[in-house]
Amino acid sequence: MSIERSAETNEAQIAVHWKEEEYVRSSAKFIGQANLVDPAITERFSEKNFPECFREYADMLSWDRYWHTTLDTSNPPFWKWFVGGKLNVCSNCVDRHLAQYGNKAAFIFVPEPEYEPVYTITYQELFTRVNEVAAVLRTFCGLEKGDRVTIHMPMIPELPITMLACARLGIIHSVVFGGFSGEAAGLRASDSGSRVMIYSDGYYRNGKIIDHKSSADIALEAAAKAGTKIEKVLVWRRHQGQDLSKKPMVQGRDYFMDEVLLNFKRAKVDAVSMDAEDPLFLMYTSGTTGQPKGCQHRTGGYLAYVAGTSKYYQDIHPEDVYWCMADIGWITGHSYIVYGPLALAGTSVLYEGVPNYPDAGRPWRIAEQLDVNIFHTSPTAIRMLRKAGPEEPKKYHYHFKHMTTVGEPIEPAAWRWYYDVVGKREAVIVDTWWQTENGGFLCTTKPALDPMKPGSAGPPALGIFPIIYDEEGKEVPAGSGRAGNICIRNPWPGIMQTVWGDSDRFVKQYYQKYCKNSKSTDWRDWPYFAADGAVLAADGYYRILGRVDDVINVAGHRLGTKEVESACLTVPEVAEAAVVPVIDEIRGRMPVVYISLKPGVEDVERVTEQIISTIETMIGKIARPKAVHTVPDLPKTRSGKIMRRVLAAISNAMDPGDVTTLANPDIVELIRRQVQGAGPVVLKEGPEDLKQFGANE
Ligand code: WT7
Numbered sequence: 001m002s003i004e005r006s007a008e009t010n011e012a013q014i015a016v017h018w019k020e021e022e023y024v025r026s027s028a029k030f031i032g033q034a035n036l037v038d039p040a041i042t043e044r045f046s047e048k049n050f051p052e053c054f055r056e057y058a059d060m061l062s063w064d065r066y067w068h069t070t071l072d073t074s075n076p077p078f079w080k081w082f083v084g085g086k087l088n089v090c091s092n093c094v095d096r097h098l099a100q101y102g103n104k105a106a107f108i109f110v111p112e113p114e115y116e117p118v119y120t121i122t123y124q125e126l127f128t129r130v131n132e133v134a135a136v137l138r139t140f141c142g143l144e145k146g147d148r149v150t151i152h153m154p155m156i157p158e159l160p161i162t163m164l165a166c167a168r169l170g171i172i173h174s175v176v177f178g179g180f181s182g183e184a185a186g187l188r189a190s191d192s193g194s195r196v197m198i199y200s201d202g203y204y205r206n207g208k209i210i211d212h213k214s215s216a217d218i219a220l221e222a223a224a225k226a227g228t229k230i231e232k233v234l235v236w237r238r239h240q241g242q243d244l245s246k247k248p249m250v251q252g253r254d255y256f257m258d259e260v261l262l263n264f265k266r267a268k269v270d271a272v273s274m275d276a277e278d279p280l281f282l283m284y285t286s287g288t289t290g291q292p293k294g295c296q297h298r299t300g301g302y303l304a305y306v307a308g309t310s311k312y313y314q315d316i317h318p319e320d321v322y323w324c325m326a327d328i329g330w331i332t333g334h335s336y337i338v339y340g341p342l343a344l345a346g347t348s349v350l351y352e353g354v355p356n357y358p359d360a361g362r363p364w365r366i367a368e369q370l371d372v373n374i375f376h377t378s379p380t381a382i383r384m385l386r387k388a389g390p391e392e393p394k395k396y397h398y399h400f401k402h403m404t405t406v407g408e409p410i411e412p413a414a415w416r417w418y419y420d421v422v423g424k425r426e427a428v429i430v431d432t433w434w435q436t437e438n439g440g441f442l443c444t445t446k447p448a449l450d451p452m453k454p455g456s457a458g459p460p461a462l463g464i465f466p467i468i469y470d471e472e473g474k475e476v477p478a479g480s481g482r483a484g485n486i487c488i489r490n491p492w493p494g495i496m497q498t499v500w501g502d503s504d505r506f507v508k509q510y511y512q513k514y515c516k517n518s519k520s521t522d523w524r525d526w527p528y529f530a531a532d533g534a535v536l537a538a539d540g541y542y543r544i545l546g547r548v549d550d551v552i553n554v555a556g557h558r559l560g561t562k563e564v565e566s567a568c569l570t571v572p573e574v575a576e577a578a579v580v581p582v583i584d585e586i587r588g589r590m591p592v593v594y595i596s597l598k599p600g601v602e603d604v605e606r607v608t609e610q611i612i613s614t615i616e617t618m619i620g621k622i623a624r625p626k627a628v629h630t631v632p633d634l635p636k637t638r639s640g641k642i643m644r645r646v647l648a649a650i651s652n653a654m655d656p657g658d659v660t661t662l663a664n665p666d667i668v669e670l671i672r673r674q675v676q677g678a679g680p681v682v683l684k685e686g687p688e689d690l691k692q693f694g695a696n697e
Contacts (some may be wrong), residue, residue, distance in 0.1 A: 005409065007039070008522060008550060008645060009580060009581075009647075009648035009649065010533075010546070010547055010548045010550070010581070011533075011545070011547040011548075011552060011553060011581050011589060012483065012532070012533025012545040012546045012547060012582060012612070013048050013533075013547045013645075013648070014546075014582075014589075014648060014652045014654065015409070015533065015545035015546050016409075016411060016583065018411055018412050018455050020453075020455075020537065021412050021453055021454040021455055021456075022451040022453075023451035023452065023453055024419065024429075024451060024453070024454065025204045025452075026279070026428040026447055026451075026452070027426060027428070029401075029426070030315075030401055030402070030427075030428050030447065030448060031448040033317075033401070033638045034447060034448035035311050035312055035315050035316075035317065036235055036311075036312040036315075036446055036447070036448060036449065037448050037449070039449055041312075041449075041462060042449075042462070043441070043462045043579075044056065045462040047465055047490075050463060050465075050490060051070045051071035051463075051490075051491070052070055053463050054070060054071075054081070054304065054305075054463055054492070054493050055070060056308065057304040057305060057307060057308030057309075057493065058070075058082050058085075058300065058304040058493070060304065060307045060308060060311065060343065060344075061087060061092050061300075061303060061304055061307060061343065062087065062091070062092055062096050063085050063087045063300075064086040064087055064088070064273040065085060065086040065087075065273075066084075066085060067082035067083055067084045067085030067276055067300070068083060068084035068085075069082075069083040069084060070082060070083075071491065071523075073491070073523050073564065074475060074509075074521055074522050074523070075521075076496065076520065076521055076523065076525075076526050077491075077506070077510070077511040077526045077528075077647060078498060078503070078506060079491040079495065079523070080276075080277050080494045081277070081298065081300060081301030081304075081491075082276040082300040082301060082304065082493070083276065083277065084276070084299050085275075085276040085596060086273045086274065086276070087089065087273070087274065087276065087299065087300055087303070088166070088167070088168065088272060088273055088274055088329040089164075089167040089274070089280055089303050089339065090130060090134075090167040090168035090271050090464060091168070091271040092343055093164060093167075093338075093339060093342035093343050094123060094126055094127050094130060094164060094302060094342065095127060095271065096624050097123045098123055098124060098127060099557075100345070101318060101345045102122065102123050102124040102640050103122050103123075103124060104120060104122060104318065104345070104347065105120040105121065105122060105224050105347045105474070106123045106125075106126045106342060106347065106348065107120070107121045107126070107157055107160065107347075107348055107349070107350050108120050108121075108321070108347065108348075108349045108350070108370055109156070109157045109350045110349060110350065110352065110366055110370075111352050111353075112203075112204035112205065112206075112207075112351075112352040112354070113166035113204055113352025113522070114358065114362075117481050118369070118370070121157055123345070124647070126161070126164070127642075128266065129161050130161055130164045130165050131165075131166060131168070131266075131267060131268050131269050132181055132261055132264045132265065132266070132267050133161055133162055133165035133257075133261075134165040134166075134168045134169055134267075134269040135264040135267035135268075135269050136165075136202075136234070136257070136260050136261060137149070137165055137169060137171060137196075137505075138168065138169055138269060138420050139264070140255075140260055140263075140264075140277055141195075141196050141232055141234075143169065143171050143195075143196060144169065144170075144171070145169060145170035145171065145272055145274075145278075146170065146172065146278075146279075147171050147172070147195070148172045148173075148174055148192040148193055148194045148282065149166055149169070149171055149172070149173055149174070149194055149196050149197070149198060150173075150174045150175075150176060150185065150188060150189035150194040150196075150197045150198070151166075151173055151174065151175045151176070151197075151198045151211075152162065152175075152178065152180070152182075152185040152189075152197060152198070152199055152212075152215060152216070152219065153175070153178055153198060153199065153200050153236070153329075154178035154200055154203035154205075154210070154212060154327070154352065155178070155203070155327055155328060155350055155351065155352045155353075156200060156203060156236070156238060156350070156352060157200040157541065158200065158236040158257070158349060158549065159328050160176070160232070160328060160337070160338045160350070161295055162198055162236075163175065163328075163334075163338060164338075165630075166281075166343075167280060167281075168268065168269060168271050169272055170272045170274050170278060170549055172192075172279050172280065172281055172282060173281045173282075174189070174192045174194065174281065174282040174283070174284065174414050175283070175328065175329050176188050176189075176284065176329060177329030177330060177557075177620070178212065178327070178329055179327070179329070179620050179621060179622055180329075180619070180622075181215065181218070181616065181617050181618060181619060181620045182214070182215030182216065182217070182218030182219040182222065182654075183218055183219065183222045183617060183618055184292075184618065184619055184620055185197070185215060185219040185221025185222075185225040186218065186219035186220060186221065186226070186230075187222050187223070187226055187398050188284045188292065188294070189219060189223045189228065189230060190222070190223040190226035190227060190228035191196060191226075191284075191291075191292075191294060191500065191501065192282055192294055192500060194223075194228070194230065194447050195221060195227065195229075195230060195231045195232070196230065196231065196232045196233075197216065197220070197230050197232075197233050197234075198234045198235075198236070199212060199213055199215070199216045199233060199234070199236070200212050200235065200236040200237070200238055201213045201235055201236070201237050201238055201242075201243050201244040202238055202244025202245055203238055203244075203352060204238075204352055204353055205352075205354060205357075206353065206354050206357050207357055207358065209244055211244065211245045211246055211247065211321065212244075212245065213235055213245030213247050213254065214245055214246065214247045216233050216247075216254070217247060217250075217444050220233070225332050231253070231500035232253060232254075232255065232262070233250075233254045233255070234255055234257050235249070235254055235255065235256050235257060236257045236258075236392075237256055237258055239255070240664050241258075241351045244448035246621050255364030257565075264694060267604050272453040274299045274573065275299070275300075276298065276299055276300025276327055277298055277299070277300070277301075278299045278303065278499070279296050279297065279298060279299070280294055280297050280298060280299045280302055280303070280333075281296075281297050281334065281490065282294040282295065282297075282500050283295045283297065283330075283331050283436050284333075284475075285332065285435075285436040285437070285558055286516070286551055286558045286559055286560035287509060287549070287551065287560060287561060287600070288509070288549050288550050288551070288560065288562065289560070289562055290560065290563050290565075290566045291564040292497060292507075292560070292563070293499045293500070293502065293505060294475070294500030294501070295331075295436050295437050295496040295499065295500075296496055296497045296498050296499065296500045297439060297496055297497065298496075298497050299493075300493075301439075301493030301494060301495075302339070302432065302439050302493070302494055303339060303343060303438045305439050305492065305493040305494030306335040306336070306339045306343065306439060306440050306474075306491050306494065307339075307340060307342035307343035307344060308462075308478070308547040309335075309340065309438075309440040309461065309494075310335075310340030310341055310343065310346070311344055312446065312462070313376065313404075313430055313432065313441055313444050313446065313447065313461070314336065314340065314341075314374060314376070314402065314404065314430075314450075315401070315428075315447055316340070316341055316344050316346040316374065317344075317346075318337075318344065318345040318346060318347075320346060320347065320351065320373055320374055320401075321342055321347050321349065321370055321371050321372045321373055321374070322346050322347060322348055322372070322373075322374040322376070322400060323348075323349035323351070323366070323370070323372045323374065323375055324337045324341075324348070324349075324376035324377070324404070324694055325334050325351060325355060325363065325375070325377040325378075326374075326376065326377070326378070326406070326407075327351045327375065328350075329432065330436075330557065331435075331436040331439075332376075332406055332407075334409070335439060335440050335494075336376060336404075337350065340440070349366070349370060349372060351366065351639070354387060355377075355381050355384065356384060356385060356388050356389075358420060358474070359388075359389065359392075360385050360388035360389025361389060361392040361395060361396065363385065364392055364393045364395070364396035364398060364422075365396060367400070368396040368397050368398040370396070372398060372400070372401045373400055373401045373402070374400065374401065374403070374404075375400050375402070375404070375422070375427075376403070376404035376406070377403075377404070377405065377406075378405065378406055378408065378555070378556040379381075379405055379406040379407065379408045379409070379411075379414055379556070379588060380407070380408065380556055380586060380588060382405065382410065382418050382422070383414050383585070383586045384586055385422075385626060386414065386417045386421075387586065390417070390421065391421075392485070393421050393422050393424070393531060393636055394421065395639060396500075399424065399427075399677065400422070400423050400424070400426065401422050401426070401427055401428070402427055402428050402429075402430070402447060403418060403427045403429050403430075404430050404431075404432055405429065405430070405432070406431075406432045406433075406556070406558075407553070407555075407556025408546075408553050408555075408588040408589075409543070409544055409545065409546065409588075409680055410431060410454075410455065411455060412454040412455045413449035415429070415431075415454035415455060416454060417627040419454075419523070428447045428448070428452065429452050429481065430444045430445055430452075430458075431444065431448055431456065431457045431458060432457065433457035433532075433542065433544045434442040435497065435530060435532075436496075436558070437496045437510070437539045438492075438494055438495060438496075439492075439493070439494025439495060439496070440461075440469065440494040441461045442460065442461055442464050442466070442488065442530075443458055443459065443460050443461060443464070443466070443542045443544070444457060444458055444459075444461055445458035445459065446459075446462075452465075453541050456537065456541040456542065456543045457542050457543065457544055458541050458542065459540050459541060459542070460542070462494055463490075463491055464488055464490070465488065465489045465490050466486055466487065466488050466489070466534075466542065467486075467488075467489050467527060468483075468484040468485065468486050468487070468534055468536055469484055469485050469487055469514055469527070470482075470484045470485070471484075471485075473514055476536070476537075476695070477537055478536045478537065478540060479536070479537060479538030480536075481535065482535070482643035483531070483533050483534065483535045483545055484534070485514075485529060485530070485531075485532070485534075485548060485612060486530050486532050486533070486534035486542065486544070487512075487514055487527040487528055487530060488527065488528040489524065490523055490524075490529075491523055491526075491528075495528065508522065509529075509531075510529050510639045511526055511527075511528065511529065511530055512529075513529045514527045514529055515527075528584050531547055531548055531549045531551070532545070532546065532547060532548065532550065533545035533548045541627065546589070550562055552579075552581040552586060552590070552591050552621070552652050553589050554587055554588070554589055554590055554591065554622060555586075555587040555588060556588070557622055559591060559619070559622065559623050560577075561579040561580070561581075561591065561644075562622055563575045563618075563619060563623070564579040564591050564593065564615060564619065564625070565578065565579050566618075567610050567611075567614050567615045567618040567619060567623075568593060568595060568614070568615070570614060571607065571610050571611050571614055572606070573597050573598055573601040573607045574595050574596075574597060574598070574611070575595075575596045575597055575598045576595065576596045576642065577593060577594070577595045577642050578593075578594045578595075578634055578642045579592070579593050579594075579625070579644075579648055579649045580589050580592055580594070580644050580648035581654045582626055582627075582647060582648070582652055583652055584626060589653040590625065590626035591623065591625045591626065592625055592626050592627045592628075592629070592647075592651045593611060593615075593625045593627070593629070594629050594631055594633065594634060594647050594671075595607075595611065595628065595629070595630055595631070596630070596631055596633055596634055597630060597642060598619050604630045606648075607630070608628045610626075611628055612624060612625065612628065623693050627651075627675075629671070629674065629675060631667070631670070631671050631674060632667065632670065633664055633667050634647070634667070635647065635662055635664060635665075635667050635668050635671070636659075636662060636664060637662060637663060638661070638662075638663045638674070640663070643659075643662060645657075646662075646668055647671070648660060650668075650671055650672050650675050650676065651675060653676065656668060656672075
């Protein structure tokens with residue numbers, strides 16, 4: 001069966017394919033100490049025990065009031081979890097550990113400069129600092145439960161401290177990745193209706209001091225243009241008493257946190273008891289349209305899900321030293337640097353800088369110095385460290401028991417290096433598939449129970465029941481070798497509540513496609529559409545191929561092609577723009593920009609530079625394209641739709657298929673020569689199981 005060809009192309013269509021690998025089993029030593037060793041768990045979390053199985057996760061938390069209904073499905077797809085329950089996330093992550101673990105490290109902060117000392121924040125100190133910040137937010141800023149605050153900060157301990165202070169008061173935080181531009185932060189702040197933004201003056205990255213506070217002025221301007229007045233900017237200083245920013249503070253608007261805090265020394269603020277369904281935070285992510293959407297996560301279900309998955313899949317015990325190298329500005333950092341590990345009284349390492357600064361041995365030196373035994377990173381970082389220093393891990397005396405990979409598919413060769421060299425064949429690996437919308441892991445092996453299979457994420461997580469549908473809504477069976485759209489048949493506690501301020505978009509994006517009956521209040525009629533292509537092997541292991549929508553996963557970070565296109569179109573000389581994904585050896589995928597210029601524009605080089613700098617200011621450096629091709633015209637259908645699929649095929653040396661029905665078929669060969677050179681057509685082997693998507697027929 002073949003699917004109608006669309007004008008678009010997507011990541012899944014250009015997925016790299018590899019053969020099925022043999023199982024790899026975890027060591028007896030790992031199993032001997034693992035949190036999850038009882039195979040009966042699978043039965044406890046079987047479909048017949050859904051949704052009550054998730055009590056097991058919620059019972060890991062301390063509730064102010066126990067819930068009466070585990071799952072309320074009365075208003076699909078707006079599920080409610082642990083209804084009637086009350087709890088506070090901050091007191092679950094901090095206060096409740098004081099008696100037993102007060103003097104244990106909650107965070108270990110590693111500054112990027114190696115001459116700066118590492119320091120530890122104990123649970124006791126965290127409690128003190130979080131309370132003081134909560135007092136500032138409440139008394140100095142007048143914020144209360146339900147208000148939103150946008151935090152645009154780098155990886156310094158004040159970031160999680162500020163998040164926890166928000167959670168203590170029920171203030172909804174929206175953390176924007178520090179590497180995003182001021183403009184991107186301002187638009188997100190405006191969308192969330194924040195009155196306060198929180199910054200740092202600067203930070204260290206790749207050996208340089210980044211002036212971060214300068215983004216605040218741009219953010220406030222962007223927010224104002226979008227109709228939102230930010231009243232206060234709180235600025236954390238990386239070094240007390242110094243100012244790393246060249247931008248002056250604005251009187252009556254900007255405040256140094258260390259100065260404000262002088263009035264709140266050892267202040268204590270009661271944790272506000274929140275309903276399980278009160279929102280905890282927003283996390284903006286890219287989707288199909290130009291506007292990023294604010295994924296709204298709930299209090300009780302989210303914390304239960306990240307606590308449960310951190311315990312069973314990350315295998316975190318209080319005595320472990322756990323290092324997730326992601327940035328807290330992404331969902332991975334929220335769930336698996338801050339909330340999950342802290343809910344379990346774990347010790348979480350925060351590293352300020354880039355992995356290979358000053359050299360590719362840095363992560364392994366950190367691991368050696370701090371006795372890190374659980375390590376968590378992305379395929380892009382693995383590929384980068386492997387390329388820069390394939391033998392480096394061997395020089396350092398650390399021992400990992402457990403390692404995680406997340407964010408993109410990992411090819412078996414990179415997996416092997418991670419396993420053999422980084423993990424020294426001692427560490428178990430989990431390849432965890434999930435998304436910003438999901439709160440926590442959806443597919444992963446259970447580290448002590450399931451064998452690993454390089455290149456496959458593995459079976460569904462406990463209590464998750466996926467299905468692969470074709471475009472017509474028919475199930476693609478296991479072992480068929482065919483790809484389709486992976487969906488989750490059931491709700492789970494970590495799933496987002498809605499898109500902030502746009503419930504229609506939530507329903508349309510995730511549930512409309514495969515909803516069986518929009519009147520039904522039975523969850524079985526509401527599969528969640530993940531927008532990822534996947535193949536299910538006969539053994540029940542899922543291999544994720546990548547996005548099936550207009551999202552490009554660059555180094556594990558989501559980028560909407562429409563966002564990049566809109567940025568290009570703000571350059572006055574640009575007539576038309578199309579952005580497509582191209583395979584990149586290190587970063588997985590990168591955007592490539594195709595543009596046509598308005599008549600009479602000559603200076604292609606200058607326009608190209610302007611396009612790149614516009615993309616960086618409007619979105620951030622992360623969106624920097626791999627190439628910008630200025631072409632005479634873009635390939636179009638007769639109705640004028642740009643055929644991105646053809647452009648992606650050219651950039652990835654794949655067959656563009658039949659182009660004779662285009663309005664301008666000759667342009668295809670012209671562009672091909674421009675991009676691939678004048679030689680013969682180069683084509684890669686078309687991936688057999690992707691025929692479904694119409695990529696290679
Ligand atoms: C997209 C979600 C939440 C994790 C960080 C990224 C891709 C994620 C895997 C994996 C293959 C993966 C998917 C997904 N992805 N993990 N283990 N194997 N692909 O979160 O920014 O929301 O991106 O990342 O395409 O849809 P995100």
